[in-house]
Every structure is written in structure tokens, then in C-alpha cells.
Amino acid sequence: MAIALIVLAAGQGTRMNSDLPKVLHRIGAAPLIAHALAAGRALDPERVIVVAGHGADRVTAAVAKIDPEAEVVLQTEQLGTGHAVAQALPALAGFEGRVIVLYGDTPFIRPETLERLAEAPADVTVLGFEAADPGRYGRLIAQGTALDRIVEYKDATDEERAVTLCNSGVIACDAEILAELVADLGNDNAAGEYYLTDIIAAARERGLTAEVVTCPEEETLGINTRAELARAEALFQRRSRAEAQENGVTMVDPETVYFALDTYLGRDVTVGPHVVFGPEVTVESGAAIEAFCHLEGCHISRGATIGPFARLRPGAELAEDVHVGNFVEVKNSILGEGVKVGHLTYLGDADVGEGTNIGAGTVTCNYDGVFKHRTTIGAHAFIGSDTMLVAPVTVGDGALTGSGSTITQDVPPGALALGRARQVVKPGLATKLFEMLRAKKSALKKGA
Structure with a gap:
């Protein structure tokens, strides 16, 4: 199956307290986004689309060095992950295959994990993990591997917050289905943003299948500080x-x-x-x-x-x-x-x-x-x-x-x-010079 990647890299990373766009901070002497692109490239994708926003010029220049075949599109307003994906979809017009949405600040996802995500049979597949401390992660509400919906922490009930199966944000979906689901996204939530995670509930309402593929928590580690x-x-x-x-x-x-x-x-x-x-x-x-x-x-x-x-x-x-x-x-x-x-x-x-x-x-x-x-x-x-x-x-x-x-x-x-000056030796001259210099030093001390 043909694969395309959408890599979200528009965030400012305000908690980094830096003029440098977050995805350009380095791990292993390479920008964070280089790690995400390297993992995705292992799938031999036909297309790679990077969504840039804050510091777009610097991100674009970095991507051109890391992966010259990748295309960069601009998200002028940061209105959520769903909005970011919407900016990338026109660049995938005519593509037939599976799209994987990655994040430029999540450097540790292994190619083997992305392969399992790409090969999953569901219409929409989400990468999840069991969190030792779920904190403010979005929760995956699932029965076994069948995924019902994703709930953002700020919108979750106490019962939903007790769930430890968490959302990494990485999603795989058929390109045509993804375009339809993203087009119907709304922003009726606490943040007023377009959440990519809302496509799960929308897919289920349409009778489409949604599943969870899991990986170790460390693969989903995002960088914010x-x-x-x-x-x-x-x-x-x-x-x-x-x-x-x-x-x-x-x-x-x-x-x-x-x-x-x-x-x-x-x-x-x-x-x-x-x-x-x-x-x-x-x-x-x-x-x-x-x-x-x-x-x-x-x-x-x-x-x-x-x-x-x-x-x-x-x-x-x-x-x-x-x-x-x-x-x-x-x-x-x-x-x-x-x-x-x-x-x-x-x-x-x-x-x-x-x-x-x-x-x-x-x-x-x-x-x-x-x-x-x-x-x-x-x-x-x-x-x-x-x-x-x-x-x-x-x-x-x-x-x-x-x-x-x-x-x-x-x-x-x-x-x-040979390219050196001829050596000249002056017998006894070093002794005389030292005596003269020491006498001068002694006189200076007495004068002080």
C-alpha cells in the first residue's frame, strides 16, 4: 500500500523559552524533526508533507537539508491539529493510499511501530500507550483494540480521566477518508480548536472501523521543555x-x-x-x-x-x-x-x-x-x-x-x-643579557 506522511511542525513551543522553533531543538546532534522524518522515511513513503507555522522560514530551510524531497506547507494560524492536517491535505490531492500523521517534536517512534500502524486493517488507526502517569494526555476509550473515541483531558469526565490508555496523537487513515473526516471537524470544545482526535468519533458514526495499536510509552515522548x-x-x-x-x-x-x-x-x-x-x-x-x-x-x-x-x-x-x-x-x-x-x-x-x-x-x-x-x-x-x-x-x-x-x-x-634561517650563536651573550635584566628588575623594585 502506498504511504504518505504528514508531519506536524507548526508549534511555537512557548515552554522552551526560546527563539528557536521547537522542532529545531536538537537531540543526538540533529533537530527533533529529523528524528521523526527518519522514522517515517523507513516506510518508503511516496509523499512527505511538513506543516510549518512558527519560524516557518527556519523550519523550511532545515527540512530542505534533512529531506530535500519533503514538501513544506504553511499553517498561518495555529487552530489545532485538525486544522494543521487540513493545511496539508491539498498537497496530497490525487494520492491514493494510507496517510500517517506524525509530530515533529516526538522523536522516538520506531519504524517498526509505524509499520504496524500502516498495516492495521481498520479505516482509522491510532497509536496509543499505557501511561505510568496519564497526567493531561488525551484518553483512548476502547474495548480491546476497537477504539470508540478519544477524549482530551480538559474535556474528559472523572471516569474517563481514570483510563490509562493514552493518545500519542499519531494516526493512520486512508487518504480519502481522512480528507472527508477532517473537512467535517468542528471546534466546539474548551479550547475552541479543531482536534484531529475528533475524527475517531466521526468515523464510528459513519460506520467506519477504528482501532488502537500500542507501543511503549517512551516511543511517544514529546518535547515541551x-x-x-x-x-x-x-x-x-x-x-x-x-x-x-x-x-x-x-x-x-x-x-x-x-x-x-x-x-x-x-x-x-x-x-x-x-x-x-x-x-x-x-x-x-x-x-x-x-x-x-x-x-x-x-x-x-x-x-x-x-x-x-x-x-x-x-x-x-x-x-x-x-x-x-x-x-x-x-x-x-x-x-x-x-x-x-x-x-x-x-x-x-x-x-x-x-x-x-x-x-x-x-x-x-x-x-x-x-x-x-x-x-x-x-x-x-x-x-x-x-x-x-x-x-x-x-x-x-x-x-x-x-x-x-x-x-x-x-x-x-x-x-x-629546507626553509629556515641560519642559526647564529653568540658565546656568553645570554649570561650578559640575564645579568642586565636582573639588575634592571632589582632597580625597579628599590624604586617602588
């Missing part, structure tokens, strides 16, 4: 760590390792304590990430070792058996197989050939204040400690740079390049 955002981050990290371990990753101290939504670690990867994975990191099988590393936007191949205390920034591509050691930063650079960058080095906008050794304190001077320039280092070269490579510059295969050199011109293959 900073405290809830922090708790959600902790939950995301626990789930990510457990999944990594199940997939064959060793973590020395799992509680200190932090994942992003799209982090990929292969089998037999080893991760030391206090490692942070930012967005877009892939680590292939058998690589090792030592303690206190920060990685973002990089690809690490088999057998590579990183850290401790290393930073890999976007565009870092490391081939097999590369070693990047302590206090090394790599950005927008390609390191060939077996390259060694032991310590205290910055490689930015560089290409380094296989088997090359980069000495301590080496810097690729890639920025002239206006433009970035690239450094190219050939295979099996040796870059001496404290070498400044002033880009654009090329060091050929098998070449050698002397320690302390500033390299401003290309170095041919097999050549030795």
Missing part, C-alpha cells in the same frame, strides 16, 4: 549505546560516549572513554577511537586509529591503517593508506599520499585571509617536525622537509627542502 529535552537526549544516548553494542562495537566506558542520529560504527570498532560523535560520521570495522576525541563529518576506514585527544572535522577522509594521534586536527583532507600523523598537527584542505609520515607540529597554512588553498603531499614523503606548509604548495613523492622549515614553493619528488 528544556528539562524534557535533556531527558530525551539521555534516552537517545542510552538507546544508541545499546544498539552499537548489539552491532559489535566495544565501548570502554559507554556512559561517556555520545552519538549523533546518523552515527555509523562497524563491527569490532573500539571506542575509548569520552568520545563525541557529531553528525555524519562513519567508522568502518576494526578501527579504534581512543579517549577524548571529537569527530564530525568524517569517514574512517578499516584499521585506522584515532586519538587520544584528536579532532576530525567535516571532509576528513581517512584510508585504511591511518594513524591520527594526540592533539591532531584534520579538516577537509584526504589521508592515504598508512599515513601517520602522530601529534600536535593541523591538516586542513590537504591531500596526503599513502605511507607518508607527518612530523609533530606540522601545519598546512591553508587560509590567506580571503581564500582557502590546498596542500598536496605525495606518497611515502617525510614531513619534518614543525614544518609550515604555506598553501597552495605541493610536496612530491618521497620528498623530505627539514624540521622547522617554512615551505612556500613546490618540492619535487625525492628532494630535500
Whole structure:
């Protein structure tokens, strides 16, 4: 069956006390809405419609980066969830299939749960959960899996409030039926809003079937405050760590390792304590990430070792058996197989050939204040400690740079390049200078 998604993302999130739209706050280094879109995309939907409202320009820009095929529609007035869905339905004109309504601030619904929702045989299916503390959730009034109606807390009787089966807000419905039910919604309730949940009672009145599919409560967790955002981050990290371990990753101290939504670690990867994975990191099988590393936007191949205390920034591509050691930063650079960058080095906008050794304190001077320039280092070269490579510059295969050199011109293959001032030694001058300075310091103290 064809699937379409409607993702509601128009809320302001006033309790977040933020200028940032609620759905753009981050968990696992990704906006909340990215989590919802990722779960929905697992169903291979034909159409994805995001309903934006507060901060629509920022939400639209974020969605374009996360899911370029998604379409964003605008809800200019926030008149309830039913009204929000009504804004999306014209974009689904002609679509024949099942529509699933998701929420941009509910990041933990699993694809497997959405699959069960999509496959449910009822005309309308609602995702529910048994709440440990039902609080102000809407209640699902049901007999077994057959759903009679949904009652919002503010409109519920005491008897209905005693029900612990609660509404997540996620609904699946045939597109044509959904359009008919939403068109007939009214706003005769305590808030004066158009509730999407009212389509259940309307469906039953028409003789249509309505059912409940349930999931664990944690999957339905919505984010409304900073405290809830922090708790959600902790939950995301626990789930990510457990999944990594199940997939064959060793973590020395799992509680200190932090994942992003799209982090990929292969089998037999080893991760030391206090490692942070930012967005877009892939680590292939058998690589090792030592303690206190920060990685973002990089690809690490088999057998590579990183850290401790290393930073890999976007565009870092490391081939097999590369070693990047302590206090090394790599950005927008390609390191060939077996390259060694032991310590205290910055490689930015560089290409380094296989088997090359980069000495301590080496810097690729890639920025002239206006433009970035690239450094190219050939295979099996040796870059001496404290070498400044002033880009654009090329060091050929098998070449050698002397320690302390500033390299401003290309170095041919097999050549030795030295670019440092001649050392001058003045015997006894240091002693005389120190004596003079100490005498001056003593005189200043007496004068004070």
C-alpha cells in the first residue's frame, strides 16, 4: 500500500523559552524533526508533507537539508491539529493510499511501530500507550483494540480521566477518508480548536472501523521543555549505546560516549572513554577511537586509529591503517593508506599520499585571509617536525622537509627542502643579557 506522511511542525513551543522553533531543538546532534522524518522515511513513503507555522522560514530551510524531497506547507494560524492536517491535505490531492500523521517534536517512534500502524486493517488507526502517569494526555476509550473515541483531558469526565490508555496523537487513515473526516471537524470544545482526535468519533458514526495499536510509552515522548529535552537526549544516548553494542562495537566506558542520529560504527570498532560523535560520521570495522576525541563529518576506514585527544572535522577522509594521534586536527583532507600523523598537527584542505609520515607540529597554512588553498603531499614523503606548509604548495613523492622549515614553493619528488634561517650563536651573550635584566628588575623594585 502506498504511504504518505504528514508531519506536524507548526508549534511555537512557548515552554522552551526560546527563539528557536521547537522542532529545531536538537537531540543526538540533529533537530527533533529529523528524528521523526527518519522514522517515517523507513516506510518508503511516496509523499512527505511538513506543516510549518512558527519560524516557518527556519523550519523550511532545515527540512530542505534533512529531506530535500519533503514538501513544506504553511499553517498561518495555529487552530489545532485538525486544522494543521487540513493545511496539508491539498498537497496530497490525487494520492491514493494510507496517510500517517506524525509530530515533529516526538522523536522516538520506531519504524517498526509505524509499520504496524500502516498495516492495521481498520479505516482509522491510532497509536496509543499505557501511561505510568496519564497526567493531561488525551484518553483512548476502547474495548480491546476497537477504539470508540478519544477524549482530551480538559474535556474528559472523572471516569474517563481514570483510563490509562493514552493518545500519542499519531494516526493512520486512508487518504480519502481522512480528507472527508477532517473537512467535517468542528471546534466546539474548551479550547475552541479543531482536534484531529475528533475524527475517531466521526468515523464510528459513519460506520467506519477504528482501532488502537500500542507501543511503549517512551516511543511517544514529546518535547515541551528544556528539562524534557535533556531527558530525551539521555534516552537517545542510552538507546544508541545499546544498539552499537548489539552491532559489535566495544565501548570502554559507554556512559561517556555520545552519538549523533546518523552515527555509523562497524563491527569490532573500539571506542575509548569520552568520545563525541557529531553528525555524519562513519567508522568502518576494526578501527579504534581512543579517549577524548571529537569527530564530525568524517569517514574512517578499516584499521585506522584515532586519538587520544584528536579532532576530525567535516571532509576528513581517512584510508585504511591511518594513524591520527594526540592533539591532531584534520579538516577537509584526504589521508592515504598508512599515513601517520602522530601529534600536535593541523591538516586542513590537504591531500596526503599513502605511507607518508607527518612530523609533530606540522601545519598546512591553508587560509590567506580571503581564500582557502590546498596542500598536496605525495606518497611515502617525510614531513619534518614543525614544518609550515604555506598553501597552495605541493610536496612530491618521497620528498623530505627539514624540521622547522617554512615551505612556500613546490618540492619535487625525492628532494630535500629546507626553509629556515641560519642559526647564529653568540658565546656568553645570554649570561650578559640575564645579568642586565636582573639588575634592571632589582632597580625597579628599590624604586617602588
